[in-house]
Amino acid sequence: MSTTPEHPVAQHTGLAPATLVVAVGRPAHEQGGHINPSVPLNSTYVSRGVVTSGELSYARGDNDAWHPFESALATLEAGTGEPGEALVFSSGMAAIAAVFSLVPDGGTLVLPRHAYQAGMVLARQISERHGVTLRYVDIADTDAVVAALEGADLFLAESPTNPMLEVADLPAVLAAARAAGVRSVVDNTFATPLGQNPLEHGADIVLHSVTKYLAGHSDVVLGALVTRDAELAATLREHRTLHGAIAGPFEVWLALRGLRTLALRFERAQATAAELARRL
Template identity: 90%
Template sequence: MSTTPEPHEASELSPATVVVSAGRPARVQGGHINPSVPMNSTYVSQGVVTSGELSYARGDNDAWHPFEEALATLECGGGEPGEALVFSSGMAAIAAVFALVPDGGTIVLPRHAYQAGMVLAGQIRDRHGVTLRHVDIADTDAVVAALDGADLLLAESPTNPMLEVADLPAVLGAARARGVRSVVDNTFATPLGQRPLEHGADIVLHSVTKYLAGHSDVVLGALVTRDAELSATLREHRTLHGAIAGPFEVWLALRGLRTLALRFERAQANAAELARRLADHPDVAEVRHPSLPGDPGHERATAQMNGFGAIIGVRPAERSGVGRRRAGGRRRGRRAAVAPRDVAGRCGVHAGAPPPLGHRSRDGAGGPAAPVGRHRGRRGPLAGPGPGPPRLTPWLWARPLRPRVRYRRNRRAHNQGGSVEGAQEGLGHRAVG
């Protein structure tokens, strides 16, 4: 029985419908409702392999097609159809887009972005003489000024972990006008939150590991583009580098995708409520979440996103003692990106799991999101006895901090112009992921 899905066409269906319906096998009586998991390294051939024919499972694999079909439909919406390519991880997808840049070329990228991507960019700079122009992605003038003579703009919006929001139509339009290829890492927003191709991106990138797969059981990545030539180049990179996904992982990702709309809606509601409560908390110096009316990214996110995502940036107040006990009193007020556990599929920084949804809130208001309180008998991040604002416990805040040795190593490397892991801009940010 073939697992090949119906070809994807421009879809006017709502994304919530697309996630449950796209990538299914053709509807024939007695047929499968789900794609199966074809386990093959090689396909039968009549002789000379013709273009588009399956032959060897590293080059193309029908196990990938249903998920690729669904993701392309989601990212392209009702517009011109495009093509999705699944990769072995989000990092493999990032490596594929960096490989588009020629030796000696120039990449414009956010000063704060997913840390491993930044480390890889640093290695490419050192090995291939590529110039990196780090910009504040929320500063449109700075981004546009950096585009002259560049080869690639890698945008992330909202960024991991600082939650900065780029003016996507403006920066992507400027990149296009200058002939600079643009990529948007859409991991944090998901195609339900924004569709960067509609704003002019050439490529959309995902760590499928996070929201799309959504169950903390696979590591996968993906790229989506409407440019057939670009797609062929990226596909060739995937084949030659062997950055390919296993059939079962992709099947799991598609199964996870089926519930994306429900998960993302609830995760966003929880995050907005958590951000609102943290913003009022005496032990918190700063909260970044675009849902907050005073957040620098609020207006932009309202204009270009559907929702605000479910990752929150938090800087504890110095007086909170958070991190001080662990770090001998020297490390204070560092930022951490937090997310309700499992909403992004995997959280590098656990803010402690919110109670099961529907749990009564501290103020007894109930409502859709009630993350404050006791959870599974363990003291959660915001748990505290009695009324009044709950105290932040070191239990939560100690976890995002890296062991001191690793921190120092990263700081040293950063100061020497090398790795920026955990030490971007000297602030010691800790990203989710």
């Protein structure tokens, strides 16, 4: 995770999620200091000839405009565990493309029969162009999911699914994936980190369309991935850099601003859904 002295994480230990969304990703508290991060607009950074590890050089590889949001999301997705590394992408589809790049040519991808449509289209294209076998499962049928994992390379779960709202038994299917040696990804867009933390159940990667619940105001298009595996994070970061799937500084700032009201919006959405269900 991108953590700097300006955006500490340790001080937020023990806070409730509804408080975390307000507290994380802010500059360190100091008298007369800012309570919100700035929006640095830089494509290049000053170099004295030798770039050391962790030093900013070119904004496509790393960008200090991303760090507050990435730090905030990694903290939210950690649950009771240690934060991993969050990577913001130019869109949810860019994040999905990075995940699908982990499947080798001729490999096998297990995915829900009902899932985000554009992601399904991309999966079919990868299947046609790279000989990847697609195994579609009813994500709510735990036995069927477990059976489909044998010999697979990657398991993508949506829970709830988009748009059918099917719910997976995440602890069970993620444990089965780990036992089978299958890398697992959970699209947590609909549940949000306030509803569940898939990393706690053994997911290797958590995926978000930041465009939706996290940003919350229909004014940005962004995606994100979160993982606790440092090697995996480096692979995903390299994909983002080489494919240019990077986010604009102002869009990421807007997403962090939107995150501040996530708990209130999520609570209201659940209350409204419950009332609609009662009336219907």
